[in-house]
Each structure stands twice: as C-alpha cells, then as structure tokens.
Amino acid sequence: MTDPQDSRPDPDALLRLLKRKQERDEEAKLKIFFGMCAGVGKTYAMLQSAHEEKRKGLDIAVGYVETHGRVETEALVQGLEIIPRRKIEYRGTSLEEMDLDAILARRPALVLVDELAHTNAPGSRHPKRYQDVAELLENGISVFTTLNVQHLESRADTVAQIAGAQVRETIPDSVFSLAHEIELIDLPPDELLRRLADGKVYAPERSERARQHFFRKGNLTALREMALRLTAERVDHQLREYMRGERIAGPWKSGQRLIVAISPSPHSATVIRWARRTSYTLGATWAAVYVESLQTLSAAARKQLADNIRLARELGADVITTADARVDRGLLRIARQENGTHILVGKSAQRTPFWRKSPFDRLIEDSGGMDIYIVAGEEEQQRAPLRLFRRFSSWQHYAVAAVVVSLIAALCFPIRNIVGYQTVSLLLLLTVTLLALRLSSGPILLAAALSAAVWDYFFIPPIFTMSVGLGVDTLMLASYFIIAIVTGVLSARSRTNESALHLREERATALFNLTRELSQANTVDGVVRAAVASLKRFFDADVVAFLSSADGDLTNTPHPESTFAVDEKEFAVAAWSYWNEKKAGRFTDTLPGARGVYYPLSGPRYSLGVIGVRLSGDGPLALDQETLLQNFLDQIASALERESLSDISAKAMVVAESERLYKTLFDSVSHEIRTPLAAIAGSAESIMNEDLAGDQEVRRQLARDILTATDRLNRLVGNLLDMTRLESGLIRPRLDWCDVRDLLNACVRKVNPDPSRHPVEIEMQGDLPLVRLDYGLIEQAITNILYNAVLYSPSGARISLQALVDRESLVISIADHGPGVPAGMEERIFEKFYRVPGTPAGGTGLGLSIVRGFVQAHKGTVTARNRREGGAEFTIRLPLETAPPSV
Amino acid sequence: MTDGQLILIIDDEPQIRRLLLLTLEGSGLKVTQASTGEEGTIRVRTDNPDLVILDLGLPDMDGIEVLKEIRRTSRLPVIILSVRSSESDIITALDLGADDYLTKPFRTGELLARVRACLRKQQAVEDQEPVSFGTLTIDLAARTVEKKGVPVKLTAIEYSLLALFVRNAGRVLTHKFILEAVWGMAYNEETQYTRVHVGHLRKKIEDDPANPTLIQTESGIGYRFTKL
Incomplete structure (x- = not known):
C-alpha cells in the first residue's frame, strides 16, 4: 500500500527503492507504532505484534528496544532474539547503540527498532536512527518502530508552541510517509497521567518532573489531537488517492503545483513547513526555489540555507536553485517553468523605500494567474531582514567612496576660480559615475550625498556655507543630486547583472570544458584522468576515485590517477556511498568523521564507482558549488558509463564473434564433410547391390558420383588446411x-x-x-x-x-x-x-x-x-x- | 611392354594398398607389398622389383629415408606418393632421385600413366630414332628439330633443354635438376633461367604458346614434357 503522493518527497529515494524492490522477491515493510507521547504503550504494542508475527513463523530479531525498566515490557522482550548492541566510547562514557552492521549481517526478515527519532552517538555511521532504518529497509529487512507525534519535522514548531520546549530530535516527514502501515497507539490523557503516577512510565522522581512540565493535561490533549489528526489526514489522503485510482507512482493529476521561495533565514523553515502542509491538503506537488542573487553569504547564512534546503527536500519538495539579480523575477521564471499554480513567500521585515516597489508588489503584479501567499514569520526573525532584499557592502567601500570624493574636491578647490564652480560639479558627477562602476549602491549613495554637500559647502558661492544663493544653483544642486544617484544606482545594478551573467558563464564554461575533455577521453582511464584534473582545477580539491569491478563490486584500490591516499576506514565510507548510492563522509549525514566527501557515480544504467573529494577549505561547498560539483559528477558518470560500456561491448563482441565462428565452423564443416561422405557411402553401397550393379551405366554413374564427392571433400580439406596454416601464422x-x-x-x-x-x-x-x-x-x-x-x-x-x-x-x-x-x-x-x-x-x-x-x-x-x-x-x-x- | 613387371608398394594404409593392387594387377602388372619402411627396404633387395611406389608418410620411418636407402644401391625407378601441400617434401624426394610423384587423392588413370612412363623411360633412354610429339619431331642423333616439317632454329641452351625434356619425356623434372643438367652445378638456384628459357622454347615448339601442351608446368616443382 505504498502511497504515491507520500513517496513523493524524495523522488530519488523512491526510484532507488523501486529499483531495489524489483531486485527483491518481497519488499521490506516499515510499520510505525505511532503515539502522542512517551508512555502510551507503543513499545509494548510493537512487542506484542512481533510475537504474533513470530508465531506465524517470521524470522524476527530485536535490534534495539528500550524498556525503560517497565516490567510488562521487559517480559515481552523475553523469547525474542536480541542482537547485541554496539558500545561506543564517547568522551569517557560508554554509550550503547543499535548495531546496524550486525543486523545487516544477521539479515532477519523483521527487526524491531525502538524510538525512530533517536539521535545516534557521534561516530556512528548515521547521525540519526531513522537513517539506519532507511538502510535496513533498502537492504530488504522489514522494520517495526515507534514514534511520537512531536518528533515529526512538520509538527515540531507547533509542538514547541504547545509545550513551550524546542523539540531537538526530529525526523523528516518523508520517513513517516515511507511507512507501509501506521498503527496509532492511543491512550486518553487521564489514563496516561494515571500510568505516570503509578510509575509505569518513568522512575518516580523523573515522573514528577515530567508531570510538571511536559505531561500537563492540556499539553497531552493537544498532542493527542495532533496525533489523531495526522493519522486521520493520512487515512483520508490514502482514501482519496484510492478513489482517484492513482495507486501508481507518477505525475500528480491534481494539476496544482505549489512553489515556495526559500532563503538563508531561519524564518524560512517555518514557511517551508507551511508549504508542506498546504500542498498536502491541496493534494498539490510542491517545489522549493532558491534564487541566488549575488551577495556573498556569511558562513552562518550558508549553513542556514543548506539546512533549509535539506528540510525542504526531507519534507518532499523538489528543490530548484536558480540565479537572478532580482529575486522576484527569478522566482516567477521558475514558477512558470514548473507550471506553478501557487507561490508561497515568507513575509519580509525589510521596509521598502516609498519610491520603490517592494518585491512583493512586483511579484503580485507579474504573477498572472498564480495565487500568491505571503506567510508571516516568527517575531524574532523579523528583526533580521531577509537576505533577499538586503544590500550590503563592506565598510571599506564606504570609506573608498568618501575618500575619493574628498580627494577630488580637495584637488578642485585651489582651481575653482579658474574652471568655475559649475565645472567642479561635473567633475564630481564624473567621479560618482566612475565609482559606480566598482561599488554597490550603498557607497554610491554616500558618494552622491557627500559630493552634493561638498559642492554646496566649498564651491557654490558663498562658499563655506550650506546656503545656495542663486535659484539656478538650487536647481543645479537638486538635479546634480538626482543624476548622481540615478547614474550610480543604475550602473551598480547593471554591474550586478553583469557579474551574475559572468558567474553563470564561468560555470557554464567549466562544465563545457569538462564535457569536452570527457568526450575526448576514449578509455576509462582517460575519463578518470580528465575527471580528477578538472575537479582539482575547479574545486581546488584532492580527488580519489574507486571504480566498480567487473562483478559489480567496488575495487578497493584507488584508481592510479587519484591524488590522495586513503586508508581502510576511508574506503569503508566510499563503499557505503557506493552501495547506498548516496553521498557520505565529511559534511554529510553519513560517517561525517571521514576526511573526504564521497559521491557515488551513478550512470544512467550502472553504478560506476565512487569519487572522493577532499576540499582544501574548512567548510562544505557553497550551494552553487555543490550543484556544479553534482553536474560535474553526472557528466563524469555518464562518460565513464559510455567508456566502460564500450569496453564491455568490445569484449562481448570478441567473445560473441569467436563463438559465432566456432559455431559456423562446426555447422558448415560438419555439413560439408557429411554430405559428400553420405554420397560416397550411398553410391558404394549401391554398387555392391547385385540388382543395380548389373547395369553398367548405373554403375558408372554411381562411380562418377563418388568421384565428385571426393573432389569436393578434397577441396574442403585443402581449404581447411590452408586456413589452419594461415591461422597458425605459418x-x-x-x-x-x-x-x-x-x-x-x-x-x-x-x-x-x-x-x-x-x-x-x-x-x-x-x-x-x-x-x-x-x-x-x-x-x-x-x-x-x-x-x-x-x-x-x-x-x-x-x-x-x-x-x-x-x-x-x-x-x-x-x-x-x-x-x-x-x-x-x-x-x-x-x-x-x-x-x-x-x-x-x-x-x-x-x-x-x-x-x-x-x-x-x-x-x-x-x-x-x-x-x-x-x-x-x-x-x-x-x-x-x-x-x-x-x- | 610392361606386362609381367613387378611393382613394390610401400604404404601403411591397407586401403591404398588394395586400390593400388587392383589397379596395377588389372593392367597386367605384378605386385608385391610392404606396410613399413623397414619391410620395404628388405623387399627391394629380396623381391627385386622393377619399380617402387613409396608413400612418404610411413609409421616407422620417413619415406625419404627409405628412398635414400634404395638410391644407395640402385637406380630402380621410384614413384613417391604424398599429400598435397608438402611440395618441399616432393622436391626433396625428386632431387634425391625419385622418378615421379603422385599426390593423394589421385586418379587411377594418372597412376597408371606415371608407372608406365617410368618403366618405358628405362627402355627408351638411349633410343637413337627420331621421336615425334604431335607436330614436333626431334632427332637427337642429328640434333635437329622440326615443327610441322619446318626446321626450328633453337639456341644451344634451348636445344639442351629440349633434349633433356625429350630424354625424360613423361617424367617430372625439378628446376634444380634442369639447372644442373643444362647450366651446371653452380646455377642450381637460378630458377629464373628455366622460367625464361622454357618460355622461349615454348614459343618455338608449342602450337599455342599461351596454352602449352608439350612442356607442362608442375606447380611449384618444375616441368614435365608432354601430356600424359
């Protein structure tokens, strides 16, 4: 009962799953025992179900079950095979975690894994337990697990509002959606509170603390409602899908597509969650769009942006990034491309000057038939203006603007009487315009204002006053000011567009060069050589390449073109990436302790190997760089596939050819030898036949037949001998x-x-x-x-x-x-x-x-x-x- | 004239021996047989045959060795039996003194013709009568050659060649044999001499030099005078 819409969140994951499904006789199933909070009896229900399955003869093992010392629960664990936990030493304490590798090695049909939202101890393969579960499922092992409603990503902020506490351990909704079955474990709040009082949930002193904070009746009721609603929503959703007869994964038929704009602001996360809920209710697909406009992001902003993008992806959005100097324009372009019907943007706290249209105004004006939603952010976020509409320049630029204007003014001051003060205004205007070629609009505004003030004070008679004598001069000052601003801002803007173009062009050129180099390489080694060289050039990174061997395994010796050495541990990361077809290693969710980042090379048809990249910088790649890298890897993968396919087909052709020759030789030679032999034998026999042999003419004819047959045989043998001589090179x-x-x-x-x-x-x-x-x-x-x-x-x-x-x-x-x-x-x-x-x-x-x-x-x-x-x-x-x- | 003469067959294949026996006896010749090289060399001495048909591929020893053994003591005619694509063996055998060769598979008519040619040669070696081949008449004693009654003018070398051919009519002659006989020992590698002079000779004595019938080329081996 895979729900196509719910699988939607991660199309890649879905494809992978589908692919793996075909490879397996029976797909792995995920069942979630879902509850409003701790203590409702999820683990208990899970264990009971497990026993039932075991009675049916299913091979069951316990991967990780937390009994919290509850007697009834502990009793239920008895009689189930327990896979020992793994001990991890971390800062002097010994932590116990589920042993993923042991489970994969044991390969039970069904494994019990408690607390899906758990965060693993540092040093584990994945930071989160749900990722372990995903790996188990991908390996064909069914999983029973438990989950509380507050741990769902899309509900986290609501829960935070209700309970007044930030939920740290969350899981993406897409995992929830992957479940084949969700069993709601419901318990009225009063009942739960009674159990809590009886010490059936926590140890006594913890119980008391819990009662005072989280386990208040009001909280519980709200959480319960949320859990019930979520389950009902899911059932309703499935029902609708069923009624619509859309049980296959495919393009959505509702025709609605929601486009949400994301930004490097924390506030954006709320907007993304909002979008996910809305799309779910509308039955619409959704895409998250990030419009890159040219300001450099601080490290914190970059990280926030990456988090937001990940969140959108986890919640099931198609993430699209584009570049445009104007955010609203870029957003609309993508929305049209994507056939968007709704556009969702976060409300910006930035005030737009009265003479300019706000980006929202432009968005609304240009959006045509699309609905525009503007979603409010949280209060604290409003203080920090959205990055989209903030222009900032470093203080140096302002300093440069001030110094240059002052310098020009100082130079002109001694000669003001020779050239005339009006000429000075033109010189200053020229200065501002020239500055605009290098500086952004902030410093230009400063330069314009400063030069106007300077001109008025030092040059317009009477000098050393801010007063303007003549009406003409007033007009002149005003127009001067306006011209300075307009020229400055206009040239700054055109420069912005220009550098956006320039950046894009640079990337396109890089990609083009790579493609050209790859297409020139005509061996697998040549492709790897070109790949390593270009990755090194464009990303300033050391590269290691592992290729898949003929039998589909990953070769554990790096390709000779690699530029950094790896140990066994690093290879293990590469191997994980290869088998799971996901990137792994540093800055990722999987084995982040590694030195390099490992990307699987998946061609259109085959997995071709892994490329490991060791970046020279301290942080992850910026989003645009990562996208470029991904493009590079796609190109490399398809070039590799092309080359290895041609290798394979060349080998296959040789084999097929020799088989064909062997068969032809066999067929034709046996036919060619047998036919004259049959003629000879038959004729000879006839000659022996008394009745026939009496007739001279018949005998002669038979003898002639024998001669013809021997001639033919002789010719054949001669040819075969000649051929053998030729073949042997003699x-x-x-x-x-x-x-x-x-x-x-x-x-x-x-x-x-x-x-x-x-x-x-x-x-x-x-x-x-x-x-x-x-x-x-x-x-x-x-x-x-x-x-x-x-x-x-x-x-x-x-x-x-x-x-x-x-x-x-x-x-x-x-x-x-x-x-x-x-x-x-x-x-x-x-x-x-x-x-x-x-x-x-x-x-x-x-x-x-x-x-x-x-x-x-x-x-x-x-x-x-x-x-x-x-x-x-x-x-x-x-x-x-x-x-x-x-x- | 060949009646009653004794032919020794040295071949390890019973079927080939039977075929040869039937063919030769059918044309009035007597036959004795040996299935190994060793037996063959003994029979050459004990049975005193008039001609030997020798297979080159014998189980116990190389036919070439048998030939050498025979040639140590006698000029007895020997016809070599061989398979195609072993021209070098045939040339070796002919140069060692074998008189002719046949390749398997062979036609019985061809076999008999070769046998007869070899036996006849023994008798005709110093025949002083003019001999005729079609329209060509050669008088070896008078050293004259006539074509359709018209004298043919030959160079000294051409005459030597023709005389050699006529004396060995019906027999295959290797290039080496011809070169040694006409030009002398020092020239036995210069095959272009035979090619060119045989060409010239053909133009003078053949009815249709483009389609020669008197001097036949034996592929890769040499020449044979007159069609069998």
Whole structure:
C-alpha cells in the first residue's frame, strides 16, 4: 500500500527503492507504532505484534528496544532474539547503540527498532536512527518502530508552541510517509497521567518532573489531537488517492503545483513547513526555489540555507536553485517553468523605500494567474531582514567612496576660480559615475550625498556655507543630486547583472570544458584522468576515485590517477556511498568523521564507482558549488558509463564473434564433410547391390558420383588446411621467379572447367616480366576465385583472366558474368565463414578468406566489385618487389 | 611392354594398398607389398622389383629415408606418393632421385600413366630414332628439330633443354635438376633461367604458346614434357 503522493518527497529515494524492490522477491515493510507521547504503550504494542508475527513463523530479531525498566515490557522482550548492541566510547562514557552492521549481517526478515527519532552517538555511521532504518529497509529487512507525534519535522514548531520546549530530535516527514502501515497507539490523557503516577512510565522522581512540565493535561490533549489528526489526514489522503485510482507512482493529476521561495533565514523553515502542509491538503506537488542573487553569504547564512534546503527536500519538495539579480523575477521564471499554480513567500521585515516597489508588489503584479501567499514569520526573525532584499557592502567601500570624493574636491578647490564652480560639479558627477562602476549602491549613495554637500559647502558661492544663493544653483544642486544617484544606482545594478551573467558563464564554461575533455577521453582511464584534473582545477580539491569491478563490486584500490591516499576506514565510507548510492563522509549525514566527501557515480544504467573529494577549505561547498560539483559528477558518470560500456561491448563482441565462428565452423564443416561422405557411402553401397550393379551405366554413374564427392571433400580439406596454416601464422611465402602465363594456365587446368559451358579467356600484357612470388599460394588464391566464378556463372558465360603490370604491382583480375556480389558485401565476402545468403549448398565460406590471407602474405591486396556490364570482378594486386632478373 | 613387371608398394594404409593392387594387377602388372619402411627396404633387395611406389608418410620411418636407402644401391625407378601441400617434401624426394610423384587423392588413370612412363623411360633412354610429339619431331642423333616439317632454329641452351625434356619425356623434372643438367652445378638456384628459357622454347615448339601442351608446368616443382 505504498502511497504515491507520500513517496513523493524524495523522488530519488523512491526510484532507488523501486529499483531495489524489483531486485527483491518481497519488499521490506516499515510499520510505525505511532503515539502522542512517551508512555502510551507503543513499545509494548510493537512487542506484542512481533510475537504474533513470530508465531506465524517470521524470522524476527530485536535490534534495539528500550524498556525503560517497565516490567510488562521487559517480559515481552523475553523469547525474542536480541542482537547485541554496539558500545561506543564517547568522551569517557560508554554509550550503547543499535548495531546496524550486525543486523545487516544477521539479515532477519523483521527487526524491531525502538524510538525512530533517536539521535545516534557521534561516530556512528548515521547521525540519526531513522537513517539506519532507511538502510535496513533498502537492504530488504522489514522494520517495526515507534514514534511520537512531536518528533515529526512538520509538527515540531507547533509542538514547541504547545509545550513551550524546542523539540531537538526530529525526523523528516518523508520517513513517516515511507511507512507501509501506521498503527496509532492511543491512550486518553487521564489514563496516561494515571500510568505516570503509578510509575509505569518513568522512575518516580523523573515522573514528577515530567508531570510538571511536559505531561500537563492540556499539553497531552493537544498532542493527542495532533496525533489523531495526522493519522486521520493520512487515512483520508490514502482514501482519496484510492478513489482517484492513482495507486501508481507518477505525475500528480491534481494539476496544482505549489512553489515556495526559500532563503538563508531561519524564518524560512517555518514557511517551508507551511508549504508542506498546504500542498498536502491541496493534494498539490510542491517545489522549493532558491534564487541566488549575488551577495556573498556569511558562513552562518550558508549553513542556514543548506539546512533549509535539506528540510525542504526531507519534507518532499523538489528543490530548484536558480540565479537572478532580482529575486522576484527569478522566482516567477521558475514558477512558470514548473507550471506553478501557487507561490508561497515568507513575509519580509525589510521596509521598502516609498519610491520603490517592494518585491512583493512586483511579484503580485507579474504573477498572472498564480495565487500568491505571503506567510508571516516568527517575531524574532523579523528583526533580521531577509537576505533577499538586503544590500550590503563592506565598510571599506564606504570609506573608498568618501575618500575619493574628498580627494577630488580637495584637488578642485585651489582651481575653482579658474574652471568655475559649475565645472567642479561635473567633475564630481564624473567621479560618482566612475565609482559606480566598482561599488554597490550603498557607497554610491554616500558618494552622491557627500559630493552634493561638498559642492554646496566649498564651491557654490558663498562658499563655506550650506546656503545656495542663486535659484539656478538650487536647481543645479537638486538635479546634480538626482543624476548622481540615478547614474550610480543604475550602473551598480547593471554591474550586478553583469557579474551574475559572468558567474553563470564561468560555470557554464567549466562544465563545457569538462564535457569536452570527457568526450575526448576514449578509455576509462582517460575519463578518470580528465575527471580528477578538472575537479582539482575547479574545486581546488584532492580527488580519489574507486571504480566498480567487473562483478559489480567496488575495487578497493584507488584508481592510479587519484591524488590522495586513503586508508581502510576511508574506503569503508566510499563503499557505503557506493552501495547506498548516496553521498557520505565529511559534511554529510553519513560517517561525517571521514576526511573526504564521497559521491557515488551513478550512470544512467550502472553504478560506476565512487569519487572522493577532499576540499582544501574548512567548510562544505557553497550551494552553487555543490550543484556544479553534482553536474560535474553526472557528466563524469555518464562518460565513464559510455567508456566502460564500450569496453564491455568490445569484449562481448570478441567473445560473441569467436563463438559465432566456432559455431559456423562446426555447422558448415560438419555439413560439408557429411554430405559428400553420405554420397560416397550411398553410391558404394549401391554398387555392391547385385540388382543395380548389373547395369553398367548405373554403375558408372554411381562411380562418377563418388568421384565428385571426393573432389569436393578434397577441396574442403585443402581449404581447411590452408586456413589452419594461415591461422597458425605459418604462412611464409617461398618466393621464386615465376612466369605469370604459366601460373594462370596452371590455375585453369586445376579448376578444369568444361570449355563448352565455362569458356575461360586469358588475356596478358605482352611483355609481362617474371615475377617473384610463392607459386603454390598464388595459384591456390586464383584457383579459389576461379572456382567460384565457374560455380556462380551461368552456362556459356565467359570468364576472363587478365594479368598486367600497373606501376609497381602485378594486377591479376578474374571477371565473370555471374550474379555479382550483393551490394555492400564487397568486403564481407572475404570474412571467414561468411557466405552470401541464398547461395547454393556446398562451400564453407573459407575460400575467399584464404585468398585474402595468401595475398596478404605477399603484402598484396584483393578486392571485389561488380562490373557495370554484369558479374563480379576480383582483383589481386601484388607488389613487384624487385626488378626482373637479367638472364 | 610392361606386362609381367613387378611393382613394390610401400604404404601403411591397407586401403591404398588394395586400390593400388587392383589397379596395377588389372593392367597386367605384378605386385608385391610392404606396410613399413623397414619391410620395404628388405623387399627391394629380396623381391627385386622393377619399380617402387613409396608413400612418404610411413609409421616407422620417413619415406625419404627409405628412398635414400634404395638410391644407395640402385637406380630402380621410384614413384613417391604424398599429400598435397608438402611440395618441399616432393622436391626433396625428386632431387634425391625419385622418378615421379603422385599426390593423394589421385586418379587411377594418372597412376597408371606415371608407372608406365617410368618403366618405358628405362627402355627408351638411349633410343637413337627420331621421336615425334604431335607436330614436333626431334632427332637427337642429328640434333635437329622440326615443327610441322619446318626446321626450328633453337639456341644451344634451348636445344639442351629440349633434349633433356625429350630424354625424360613423361617424367617430372625439378628446376634444380634442369639447372644442373643444362647450366651446371653452380646455377642450381637460378630458377629464373628455366622460367625464361622454357618460355622461349615454348614459343618455338608449342602450337599455342599461351596454352602449352608439350612442356607442362608442375606447380611449384618444375616441368614435365608432354601430356600424359
């Protein structure tokens, strides 16, 4: 009962799951025992269900169960196999954690894992237990687990409001959605409070503290309502899906798509959760969009942004990042691309100057048919303006603006009487405009204001006063001020756009260069070399590459092109990344203690290996860098796949070819040997037959049949022997002077065609010199062609043999009037065992390949073509190595 | 003229021996057999055959060795039986004094013709009568050659060649044999000499030099005078 919509949150995970599902007979199931808070009896219910399953014969093991010393619960653990926990030493204390590897090795059908939202001790493979569970599921092990409503990511802030305490241990809603079954363990608050009082939930002194804080009746009622509502929502959702008949994963049919803008503000998280709830209720898909506009983010902001993006992803959004100098424009562009129907943005605390339209106004104006939601953030967040609309420049820029303006003013002051004070205003204006080419709008505003003030005070008569004498000067000052601001801001803005373009162009160029290098590499090693070099160049990182071996395992020795050495522990991280097809290592959720970050190289069809990257900096890659890296890796993976596929197919082709040859040899030779043998045996037997043998004519005919059959066998054996000689490489032409006329005559005599049916005509250049060649080999070659010509020519058609010297070659051609060579087969007919389809029985497809072999042994060539007047023409060209001898 | 002469067959294949026996006896010759090289060399001495048919592939020893053994004591005609694609063996055997060769599979007609040629040669070696081959007449005593009654003018080498061929009519002659006989020992590698002069000779004595019938080329081995 996989719910397609709920699986939606992480399309990659879904695909992976689907892929793995196909590999397994039975998919692993996740059942969550869900409750409003601790003490409602989730663990108890889980253990009871486990016993039931065990009675049905299921292979069950306890991965991790926390009994909290509760007697009834402890009793239920009895009789179940417990996989020992792993002990982790951390800062002097010994912590016990679920032993993931032990469970994977044990491979029970079902494992019990309590407290899904648990945070693992540092040094574990995953920071969170739900990630362990995901790995168990991916490995085909079903899981029973327990979860309280307050641990769900999307409810965390609501719970925080109700209970007044921040919930630290949360799990993404997508995990909750992956559950095949959710069993709500409900207990009325009064009942729970009674159990708490009886000490059935916590030890007495803890119970008291809990009662005063979390376990207040009001809290419990609210939490219970939330748990019930969540379950009901899920059931309702499933029902709707079912009614709509959409039980397969696929594009959503509601046609609604919600686009939420995310930012590097903590406030953004609330907006994201809001979006998730709304999309769920609307039955709409949703995408989270981050518009990068060019200011540098502080380390804290970068981290917050990464967290927000992760949250969106975990909650099931498609995350899209784009770059645009204006956030509203970028957002709308993506919304249109994505067919968005609703746009959700967080309310900004930043005040927009009255003369400018706020980004919200522009968004509303330009959004056309889309609904715009503006969601309020939390109070504390309002003090910090959203990054989207904040312009900031470093104080140095302001200083530069002030100093430059002052300097120009100081330079102009002594010459004010020579050039006139109005000229000074133009010089200052020029200064502001030039500054705008380098500085952002803040410092430009300062420069404009400062220069206006300076001009007024030091230059407009009466000087050293701020008063303006003439009306013209007032007008001049005002227009000066406006021009300064407009030029400055405009050029600053165009520069912003320009650098956005520049940045994008840089990335595109980097990617283009990589693609080009990859496409030039024509071996697996070449691809790895290009990949390592470009990763090193663009990310200033050391790189290690592990490729998958032929049997699909990950090779544990780094590829020779790698630029940093790894130990066994690092390889284990790489291997995890490979098998789970997720990135792992430093700055990730899996094995963050590693030195490098490991990315799986998944091509369109195969897992090709792992690339480990050791960054030179201290922090993770910025979002845009990470995206670029991911693009790089995608390119590398597909290039690797291309190369390894061509390797594989080349090998497969060799194998297939030799198998084909073997089969052809077997088929054709056995057929070719058996047929004449059958003729010989049959004829001989008939001759022995008294009745037949009386007739002289019949006997003669039978004897002739035997002779024909032996000729055929003899030719076959000769061909096979020749082929064997060629194959073994033993052909060394014994060159000797030879009379070509003699050679051609001998060939004709050997084939011995009936002159009335196949007249052969020999045409020779008159002064043909003696030629050095291996008489036997060339005679065999010509004979084979001639034999074919006789075989395929209609009766009465002339066959002509021609010999002449052309430049440094002896050219012998054999032309017939047969059907010719099928178009496009002029080369193939020389291949071993190739026979033109539809040719009459008799022949192995060896003759012409022997011709080619013998001719090539003479460093000559043989070609076939169809003559315009009909029939085929074979041409043998043999190099004339030495001049004819003098006799 | 060949009736009653004794042929020794040295071959390890009973079927080939039977075939040879039937063929030879069928044309009036007597046959004695040996299935190994050793037995063969003994029979050469004890049975005193007029001709030996020797298979080169014997189980106990190389046919070449048997041939050498025979040639140590006699000029007895020997016809070699061999398989195709072992031209070098055939040439070796011919140069060691074998008189002719046959490749398996062979036609019985061909076999008989070779046998007869070898036996006849023994008798005709110093025949002083002019001999005719088609329209060609050669008088070895008078050193004249006539074609269709018209004298043919030959060079000294051409005449030597022709005389050699006529004296060995029907028999295969290796290049080396011809070179040694006509040009002398020092020239036995210069095969271009035979090629060129045989070419010239053909132009003078053949009816159709493009399709020679008197001097036949034996692929990779040498020449044979007159069609069998």
